[in-house]
Amino acid sequence: MSDEYEHKLEAKSDYVGDASSVSTPDIDSVPKAELPDQELYHSHSWWTTYVFSQDAKYIGIQYALTAIGTGLLGLVLSWLMRIQLAFPGLGWLEPTAYYQFVTMHGMIMVVYLLTALFLGGFGNLLIPLMCGARDMAFPYVNMLSYWAFVVAVLVLLASFFVPGGPTGAGWTLYPPQAITAGTPGYNGGIILMLISLILFVAGFTMGGLNYIITVLQLRARGMTLMRLPLTIWGIFTATVLAMFAFPALLVGCLMMTLDSLLGTSFFMPAMVSLGEKLTYEGGSPILFQHLFWFFGHPEVYIVALPAFGIVSDLLSVHSRKTIFGYRMMVWAIVGIGALSFFVWAHHMYVSGMNPWFGFFFATTTLIIAVPTAIKVYNWILTLWRGNIQLSLPMLFSLGFIVTFLNGGLTGLFLGNVTVDVPLSDTYFVVAHFHMVMGIAPILVIFGAIYHWYPLITGRMMNETLGKIHFWITFIGSYAIYFPMHYQGFVGVPRRYFEIYDSPYIDTSTLLLNKFITIAVLIVGAAQLLFLYNLFASARLGKKSEKNPWKANSLEWQTPQMPPEHGNWGKELPKVYRWPYDFSVPGAKEDYIPQNQPPSEIIGAKVEKT
């Protein structure tokens, strides 16, 4: 231990190449290449270049566009629900439609937008580039992964067109109601939903294997795990979580499909429905809840960890400062990932568990607050006395910190059994999870898109439009979700399609519902501005210089920008340091890219990484 400490002290005062060592050629040496250069697939036709592409960058963009397109549907559904809630007398939506929209909105946003965009989109785009690889390890499997995702989305959308419409069981799909008469889509939509999820898991597994192997086995010379950008740590850990969490969802979906189609009773107890005794007997509905949440809770972190990683990089680059506590950040990501497998039943406090289980799961849940708080402190300390640039990515990152903190604090309320029980199934829960895993990751996604857009298109997005987009989105989200906390406290239940004047509902709720709906419509409209900016800037945007944000990580150091097929031209990059050497004393520039040889930065007082 003390040896290590001394070694660190020595490292801190390590001037790269003081006069005596300049002459020695060893200063720029990195370990020898272990593997021959990766053999690439070269496309020969329009179809294999743009449609069945095997280039991770294209696949990433395909994933992102498909996910955003599906997410737009989720956004429109939320408008329709909010209009119904604000004007209950209007008869805008049938109760059936309301429940179907709740369900589809939830499932689309969590799985088909956030998971697909972070891992499929950013994962594919950034993992090979940031690790210094030419492509993913298995480009063909990667292509299959994307197309399996497309089929999953199509099957999901098809459920809008089957008799009975999509399922209205809520995104948690709890049996027995999910497959029992009375729930919308109980014999058609639910089947398509389950099949779509099974396809998604299959597709994701193919992609996930690629991400894991690429990070572990395809890094550039000199790129150690502890020199990886935190973005990669976040995406990598989230992928590992997904590989172990999705199996539970797959099994749950398969069993419910059999319950519905074959009449097995895995999850179905004996029931009377519409005055008739059903043939089901002896199944356990709680079993499904366990399977679902064994997937469902890690899923929260599958969405959050990439956001944590990306935001760390954005904060560091745009405040021109070393990330505070890099190693702590890495261990926090890994720790949160590991803990996330031991907290799932905190979603089930009211489903009739042994109270001792509640005690156990409340404890593990609250322990997660420790690494999470470390991360928030470190973000703030990264900003501390930094040269903060209020660029678009920075604005969104700052928005993220506040929003995540907010959502995290309400999580402390809900993690405690005694507080959770009265708050369960109220708008407080809705506000909590939208803040923490809806708005917070979405803000990071926006920041990341503004940040990496030049890498994809070679042009910058419009700054003014972006700022309007940011302020409306940021303030608007608070206008939407702050009142919901209050509504939860006064006991407004969630998933009611109509909340009208009654002795049981505080009258303030009715007015707030109108207010929230107006905010929703404005925030939604601002997203159209973003979409316009996204597509128009590809042609009209200002041409970006190479490495416009003066970042250190490898994706900006490719010979061409945007990077071409194979990313690195003739020679793969060599990595000499971590990606966070900003404002290093003694250096000519305020940034030192990871692949700049030490002989070019003589005199800079870099930390040894």
Added chain:
Amino acid sequence: MSDSSLENLPKGWKSVPSDLGSDQTTFKGVQWGKAMMWIFLLSDTFIFSCFLISYMKGRASTVVDWPNTSQVFSLDFMGVPVPLLLIAIMTFVLITSSGTMALAVKYGYEKNRKMCGWFIVATALGGLTFVGMQAYEWSKLIHEGVRPWSNPFGAGQFGSYFFMITGFHGTHVSIGVIFLFIFARKVFRGDFDTGRRGFFTTMKSDYVSIEILGLYWHFVDLVWVFIFAFFYLW
């Protein structure tokens, strides 16, 4: 990474921090496909664990008694019902096929095309026999009235879990058998010696693929041991 530089690396526990702290690759000298198969199998382990844990939970909470498995799974041999006879044979065949697979991998690395190919064929035939006997077992139980939703012997969940878990495992075996036959053809054609490019992936073939397929096959066998223990012996 050449083998000589591999030998210079730390051994045993010391290799863990050294490999994790190194650049380029974490699993030194391990081919990408092989590392991928290990991680896939880890994920697949979670699937089968979920199945088996669900089964235990389901079995523990049924309202009707679970059928007597040694009675249900018995086979008449010369007029005497012998419990677990068929399953014992099936298990024996599947475990044996694991042995032939290991030999195929060995001969593959020795570039002994003929022996390697025939052992893969033997493995595939073993898998096919297993699937065939499973089909026989399924049809026998179906004849006796066992259905996914009910059965004459006890709790309805018996049939549900039985058909789902053995079906899922049987699908794994069948997929393995298909790949074994494809690989046997590749071996006999000499793809792994000439480095012929894959039809779909356009990547060069290598004998390591046989080991990767072997990993999958051993996993499928190992899972069967657990299914056998939890489903038939309990």
